[in-house]
Amino acid sequence: MSSIREVAKNSGVSLATVSRYLNNDPSLIIKDETRKRIDESVKKLGYKFSSRKKQYSFGCIMSLTYNYYDPFFTEILAGVQEYCQANNCIIAMIISYEQSRNLSPAMEKKIQELDGLLVTDETSQNIERLKKLNSNLVFVDCYINNSTVVGFDHYHANLMLINHLLDAGYRNIAYIGGDSGGEDVEHCVRAIVLREALRIRNIP
Secondary structure, X not given: OOOHXXXXXXXXXXXXXXXXXXXXXXXXXXXXXXXXXXHHHHHHHOOOOOOOOOOEEEEEEOOEOOOOXXXXXXHHHHHHHHHHHHOOEEEEXXXXXXXXXXXXXXXXXXXXXXXXXXXXXXXXXXXXXXXXXXXXXXXXOOOOOOOEEEOOOHHHHHHHHHHXXXXXXXXXXXXXXXXXXXXXXXXXXXXXXXXXXXXXXXXX
């Protein structure tokens, strides 16, 4: 069976746009020519959702818009979409951070009707607002207390990256990011791990 990645590649359209179009995202605005290319690719590749009776629908809030596609988020979306395809689920809505903070009544109603919502990042204030609309929230690489979170070990990942550079012989390594005294856990870990890795190898 073909995947949504193949449909996106064949039609020359971003993965996010294909997913939103196929799932009838009410906030998506695209040209008729784009719709036609997607439809033709779907037909050519035989792309289909599962036809089982019960189907779950989810929404995503991430840094993706019609004109901006961050590779980090498109990879997350691709993984989610492929899992959904194999497990009788659909991504029925994809909205950006800006859209989530200016929800229309129609969008709020749509979120309430979803089986769940995947969130990659949000302000504390807006998270509380989203929880009132839909209590089934899963956060992706965004650490929220008392919430379900899917992420990775930032310490181990950064240590692997730094050791790779050091093992390759690099010694003049610059760090660009948050400092270790900030509230951003990811940036804190990056700075701390870098300093510790250099200290162990006696590198200034």
